[in-house]
Amino acid sequence: MHKLLRLLAAAGSLLSASAAPALAQLPAASSAAPSPTVPGLAVLKLQPGASLAAVEATLRQLGAAGVAQKYPKAQAPSPERPGSVELRTIYQFSYPTALPLAKVRQALLATGAVAYVEPLYQRAPLYQPNDPGADSTGTNPALTQYYLKNIQAYRGWDLSRGDSTVVIGISDTGTRFTHEDLRGQLKHNYADPIDGRDNDNDGYVDNFQGWDLADNDNNPTAEAPYGGHGVLVAGCVVARPDNGKGLAGVGFNCRYLPLKVYPSTAGGVFGGYESVVYGADHGCRIINLSWGGTGGKSQYEQDIINYAALNKDVLVVAAAGNANAELDFYPASYDNVVSVAGVSPTDRQVLTYSYRVALSAPGDFILTTEASNDSSYIPVAGSSFAAPIVAGAAGLVRSKYPQLSAAQVAAVLRRTTDDIYSLPGNTALVGKLGTGRLNVRRALALGPNQTAVRVLSQRLSRPRLLPADTARLTLTIQNLLQPVQGLTLSVSSLTPQLSVSGGATLGSLATSATATVPLQLSVAAGTPAGTRAVLRCRFTASGDYQDDQYVVLELNPDYVVLTANDLHLTVTSRGNLGYDGTDNQIGASITYRNSPNLLSEGGLLVATGPAKVMDHLRSAPLYTTDADFLTRQPIRMVAETPARQQAAGAFQDSLPSLSRGRTLGIRVRQRAWAWSAPATDRDYAIVEYTVRNVSADTLRPLHAGLFMDWDLPGDAGHNVANWDSTRYLGYVADAVRPTVFAGLRLLQPTARPAVRYYAINNAAGPTAPLSFADGFSSAEKFLTLNSGTRQNRAGGTVGSDVSHVLGAALGRLAPNDSVTVAFAVVAAPTLAQLQAAADAAQIRYQQVLPTRAPAAALTWQVYPNPTTGQVRVILPIAAAERQAELLDALGRSVGHWPVPATTNDLNLGRISPGVYSLRIRSDAGWQVQRVVLQR
Structure with a gap:
């Protein structure tokens, strides 16, 4: 421990001279800039029952190559797991980099065999170092794991210290196997020892200690240029307790599986979503994603999340972002993800917030393991480290209550938080920091013995909500934990441009049971483009149960x-x-x-x-x-x-x-x-x-x-x-x-x-x-x-x-x-x-659409119209010098006639059939009517 104290005494110089250069090359993920994509690489998903033949023919015509089934060993969807998805019909392919993906997508969708075509986004690791020397209060939280007390981890460990059978996947930059606080915490795959063969026939050779999804090899060691971000994250979850060294991870006895997703070679490519599938297929009960980006919402990425969460019952935990702003951040903002916002040591909002956040956890001055040597530690900050704290707590809950599904574990974590909205600075953010700040003791003490009803899904009756529209919104709700009595749902709009009517008195609802609630929406006529509307869904039930959930809708898209x-x-x-x-x-x-x-x-x-x-x-x-x-x-x-x-x-x-x-x-x-x-x-x-x-x-x-x-x-x-x-x-x-x-x-x-x-x-x-x-x-x-x-x-x-x-x-x-x-x-x-x-x-x-508006309209009539050759022009007053002119579609004059009287007959018999403009000059300018000449 003396090495740790010496290191912390010089923490300021370490952050500037050691940690910062190692991580300075990381893409900035704390801004709202959209995530970049991988040039020349994309994925497609076939429609159910569609053949690949037409798709391959189109790809050949486009000059695309390397078409390959992306997840051939993925688990098939099961009717016993509603919402489970099919990944075996997803294919990856390369295409000429000079060809815009928009054109590739257009051509493939035109075959009728493709559900979607999407780029592969390069999501950046979330890292935001913080210099503890800036703390002027004289009490430096970076010198201790203060956050363990905040989240009541010590008292929680009295109830559960996790279990080595519960594996937490760390999808990140890799690990340092020899670090004194990570040794012994790794989950090994004893079915495939390192001998050059794929002993367990899973498609990966010698994946004994995790996998590098970016470079496709069996060495998930943290390397340049992305450095030790994954080591920092792993320490928050599984730093070995009771070894007399360093720290104690929140997950205590849980194990971790390193899933390296950032490349160390020129041929490597970001493998974040591939790591989610790998972790789900290789025994992870929780997967932590401390990376992401704004923009580029992707159905492919949502499919991957759904596969892990619904097909494989994995709890996916993700960092909500590091921008001090309200924004959607992916993957944290996808469905079936526990999105975690980072808060300060005093539970104040300091990072990204949104209605998609599930709960908050400490994300500032987080002391954790560091990659520079086997006994180094460092205080860091960011939602990257709030998320693994929650992932570790999820490991404890899954250890104590192994019968709970991933969705139920998420419900336990949400329902047992401490309220932080009464704090100055947080009062205006109700609903945007989740249900509150993580409380490990309460989660383990109460477990499934509480009420938790959630909106499971939503369906709109029309694709876009435009001004003055009305639409039906159908909510599917589910009771995740103990049976509930006297359940009601009331829905209110927090956005003036959207009104809502409807709700439900649902009465009793058994554990895991679902119900649908129809709502009627009405959009105001003058709604500005791109308005984000928020509906508050308030559940109440017997036993003083009350819980709010928020549904966000886009009105009048831009x-x-x-x-x-x-x-x-x-x-x-x-x-x-x-x-x-x-x-x-x-x-x-x-x-x-x-x-x-x-x-x-x-x-x-x-x-x-x-x-x-x-x-x-x-x-x-x-x-x-x-x-x-x-x-x-x-x-x-x-x-x-x-x-x-x-x-x-x-x-x-x-x-x-x-x-x-x-x-x-x-x-x-x-x-x-x-x-x-x-x-x-x-x-x-x-x-x-x-x-x-x-x-x-x-x-x-x-x-x-x-x-x-x-x-x-x-x-x-x-x-x-x-x-x-x-x-x-x-x-x-x-x-x-x-x-x-x-x-x-x-x-x-x-x-x-x-x-x-x-x-x-x-x-x-x-x-x-x-x-x-x-x-x-x-x-x-x-x-x-x-x-x-x-x-x-x-x-x-x-x-x-x-x-x-x-x-x-x-x-x-x-x-x-x-x-x-x-x-x-x-x-x-x-x-x-x-x-x-x-x-x-x-x-x-x-x-x-004349270039100059007339001063006064000349009221006149032309009939019959269409005509076969003879038309009558009726004018309000006679004018001896008045003329009519007929123009063809190119604006060329094809005939002139005097129209001096109020009633004038024009013979168009020698003019070819077509659509013409008949114009008459008045004091207000040219007045035009269209004439259709038929034979």
């Missing part, structure tokens, strides 16, 4: 989907179409007549030069995204009738003075429309962007356009892009068997625009003028906007993976001036129908 006709278009708040930037989990793409998703990425480009391109699209280098546009007014529906939908919003970049000249200083008002009738309007939607210069300088030369990366069936790798110059229409179709055509038309209400069109072969090599092999640079984006229409075809004769940019050169834009550019997004079964839809969109734009 995009709208126009669904008035056969083309369904997603419009986001930052200038994207289809999806929000490169995140194709936010949005619903573009579909046509219930087709597969047609667009993998799309959005607005505004530029003045090769280094001044503003967008929210893929960038260079690979796997990066430009985030130039910021939401100013979230996109939302502003008018919705049976015949028309309209959405509006606004976004902007930064002022050049705030970005060292890297931005333009523009504000963009966006609007979008879709019509359900007549039939000629069912194949398109219109998007319009009004760009205002809010900078102090004239923008010149200003360009604006839309980038669209289409993936059309039947094979997105055999698409071709073409240009119809008479209509300003760029379109894409399958080169061999086209079943749907899709594209963009540039809409102009007045003069002919300086049109720009650029067709892109996405598979072009690095020597091409534009190559996605190294990303999509600003210079390449400007090239597409500044090359006229010379590059107007892509895909050749057999097709390729293609995209295109359609836009216009808009000239000069003085400060505070604005300019408008508009497009029709069109789709149709044939090229002729696509062209007709593009023509109809042009006429509709001229008719109802």
Whole structure:
């Protein structure tokens, strides 16, 4: 112990000179930055009963390789374990790094054989060192394991000291086998001694003392570059008690299994979720995950958690995060995870909090084992160390009450905490630090002899909750512990924009029994985009039982989907179409007549030069995204009738003075429309962007356009892009068997625009003028906007993976001036129908979206309409000089007639059938009506 005291006396220098360099290379997991993904590697899951053949064929076409069943030995789901999942239909594959995963996902989902396609996230270890020298109170908690007293571990050990048969998996950076406080605490696999053979036939050779899931070998020793984070975590759980050295882990006699998940070799890759499956399949009763990240919520990762928790009855404990903020953090925020928040020595909130937290534990000044030598110890801080304290307590509970399931153990831990919400600083966080701070003694003393009812799952009657929506929310609840009498559930909304009605008087509920409770939800009409709504579910029962649980719902997600006709278009708040930037989990793409998703990425480009391109699209280098546009007014529906939908919003970049000249200083008002009738309007939607210069300088030369990366069936790798110059229409179709055509038309209400069109072969090599092999640079984006229409075809004769940019050169834009550019997004079964839809969109734009609003409307009628050749025009007053003009879909004049009287007959018999605009000049300007000429 004298070595420990000398070390602690110099703790400040150790943290700065020893611990910090060893862990300085760890990715920062305490911020809210999204987790990175593994380049060129992804997983897919087959639909139940689907064949792999079509998937393999599509992957070959994409240039993907290495398709392999990821968990061939996983346990099958069992009807006796509701919610258990199938992992044997999950496959891992590699794909060309120049190919966006969004396109891979799109192609695979189009086969109909795939449930999901997801990247593999690289979740970072949670480490946040704390210098005890900063403690100015004179009593340094880092010199002792103060937290054992806080959580009443000493008194708890009087009731249970754990059992060596209870194994706690430590999924982390590895271990130090020879540390004096970890020796003897390891769980060995005696069925597979180190002899070069797979003696137990589990697919792992010589996995005698854990496994390195990152490098796929049998050496889970903590090594550079990630260092000894796993040693710190292991000490909190299983530091050997009663050996006269160092510390005592909370789990006391429980054993640990090291599962190394961070690579030590160049070929290694993060193996966190693989470690969860490995630990579940190799006897772990608890698995601790002191790593994670924000963003990238994944169904694949949720499946892995469900497999461990439901198929294998493993208690999964995870750190809630180290940001001093409220946020969702994964894996802690997944279902069936015990999420643990870290609190200070005085039980104050200091780290991440959320309604997903199950309970709290000490996470500051945690004295634990350290990896630099066999007798080193160090005080550390972070939820990384709060989680294993709870994992150790779970090991004690599972030892004393082996009959309890993982869900029941979690219930015991939640129900026996100490209330910490009355403390200053915590009062405003009710429900966001879980049920309170861990109390080991109470958990062991009360065990299953208490009431614990929980919301097991939830189901919404509609996929999105939009403003003015009503929906049904069905809660499934379960009684986890002793039978309950007089049970009631009341539900209230903590969010003004959401109201809820319903609840239940459930009466008696036996242990493990479930019940369903329907609720009616109502969303307020003016709900802002991206509102997070919270429902409080309060359970009460006989015996003074009361327990709260919280359900979080997203209202008015930050995009709208126009669904008035056969083309369904997603419009986001930052200038994207289809999806929000490169995140194709936010949005619903573009579909046509219930087709597969047609667009993998799309959005607005505004530029003045090769280094001044503003967008929210893929960038260079690979796997990066430009985030130039910021939401100013979230996109939302502003008018919705049976015949028309309209959405509006606004976004902007930064002022050049705030970005060292890297931005333009523009504000963009966006609007979008879709019509359900007549039939000629069912194949398109219109998007319009009004760009205002809010900078102090004239923008010149200003360009604006839309980038669209289409993936059309039947094979997105055999698409071709073409240009119809008479209509300003760029379109894409399958080169061999086209079943749907899709594209963009540039809409102009007045003069002919300086049109720009650029067709892109996405598979072009690095020597091409534009190559996605190294990303999509600003210079390449400007090239597409500044090359006229010379590059107007892509895909050749057999097709390729293609995209295109359609836009216009808009000239000069003085400060505070604005300019408008508009497009029709069109789709149709044939090229002729696509062209007709593009023509109809042009006429509709001229008719109802004039560039200048009339001073006074001229009330006039045209009938019959449609007509076979003769129409009658009725005007409110006569005017001798008045003329009518008929324009075709390209804006060309095809006929003039005098209309001097109140009733005028026009003969259109010599004009070809089609859709036309009939316009009459009045004092208020041009008044337009659409005329359909049939034969």
